[in-house]
Amino acid sequence: MNIALFGYGKMGKMIECLAVERGHEIVAKIDVGSGEIDFAKIDVAIDFSTPDAAYENITSCLKNNTPIISGTTGWLEKFDDVVQFCEEKNGAFIYASNFSLGVNIFFELNAHLAKMMKNLSQYEVSLEEIHHTQKLDAPSGTAITLAEGIIANTDYQKWKLDESGYKQIPITSKRIGDTPGTHTVEYTSEVDSIEIKHTAQNREGFALGAVVAAEWILGKTGVFTMKDVLNLG
Ligand SMILES: NC(=O)C1=CN([C@@H]2O[C@H](COP(=O)(O)OP(=O)(O)OC[C@H]3O[C@@H](n4cnc5c(N)ncnc54)[C@H](O)[C@@H]3O)[C@@H](O)[C@H]2O)C=CC1
Numbered sequence: 508m509n510i511a512l513f514g515y516g517k518m519g520k521m522i523e524c525l526a527v528e529r530g531h532e533i534v535a536k537i538d539v540g541s542g543e544i545d546f547a548k549i550d551v552a553i554d555f556s557t558p559d560a561a562y563e564n565i566t567s568c569l570k571n572n573t574p575i576i577s578g579t580t581g582w583l584e585k586f587d588d589v590v591q592f593c594e595e596k597n598g599a600f601i602y603a604s605n606f607s608l609g610v611n612i613f614f615e616l617n618a619h620l621a622k623m624m625k626n627l628s629q630y631e632v633s634l635e636e637i638h639h640t641q642k643l644d645a646p647s648g649t650a651i652t653l654a655e656g657i658i659a660n661t662d663y664q665k666w667k668l669d670e671s672g673y674k675q676i677p678i679t680s681k682r683i684g685d686t687p688g689t690h691t692v693e694y695t696s697e698v699d700s701i702e703i704k705h706t707a708q709n710r711e712g713f714a715l716g717a718v719v720a721a722e723w724i725l726g727k728t729g730v731f732t733m734k735d736v737l738n739l740g
């Protein structure tokens with residue numbers, strides 16, 4: 508499969524290694540200042556760029572009938588526009604705030620735990636995410652997906668960075684060294700606490716998930732999630 512990388516930073520480079528190991532060819536590495544893109548030779552594009560660049564990258568792929576996998580976080584205010592555009596173009600698109608198998612299992616656990624906690628008003632939930640100091644967005648996309656999973660299954664109505672409130676999930680973001688990504692969901696009462704936690708040891712799981720998603724989407728049209736790709740739940 509011929510893959511184009513939009514964003515050739517930490518993730519782009521890791522994806523290149525894994526994609527080549529799996530027998531794919533990287534036919535374009537598009538980063539700041541890259542020239543014209545020859546879409547004719549691209550089977551699938553993978554975007555791990557920046558919050559400012561993702562929308563343009565994704566829509567340019569869809570305009571050129573190129574299936575696009577995006578893991579870039581921090582641009583979700585335009586997500587619904589992308590979905591509509593993909594449908595208009597009969598294109599193929601997957602966004603995931605986190606492509607790793609482990610985090611996608613963690614999302615399922617989070618939803619299941621939230622359902623059990625729904626009527627236990629003595630517990631209050633909070634989220635914490637820790638990432639490397641180069642990360643541009645906060646809270647992380649994964650923390651937002653976790654908060655949305657709790658909101659969908661409880662009476663909580665919204666999340667907020669660093670702030671508790673009525674029916675509101677507080678998210679704490681920490682930036683420490685080169686931390687690849689650690690997410691904790693905690694329910695606390697006066698007598699105890701329940702905690703679930705996912706720790707990425709490196710970026711390989713994210714990269715592998717993105718390549719698996721690229722392999723999966725080939726020949727399909729529509730807007731999909733990692734739940735579709737991994738056949739979870
Ligand atoms: N969904 C997931 O599983 C994961 C998502 N991410 C997200 O992916 C994104 C990238 O992460 P990293 O590779 O760690 O960041 P990075 O900063 O190492 O790389 C981003 C690259 O995008 C480039 N870029 C900037 N503007 C561009 C444009 N217009 N077109 C193409 N490239 C452009 C930058 O020059 C840089 O090389 C972030 O939003 C991060 O949160 C990161 C890891 C996993």
Ligand SMILES: O=C(O)C1=N[C@H](C(=O)O)C[C@H](O)C1
Nearest residue numbers: 580604605642647648649688
């Ligand atoms: O920027 C990162 O590095 C990561 N970003 C994603 C997020 O915002 O959740 C996924 C992962 O945690 C690494």
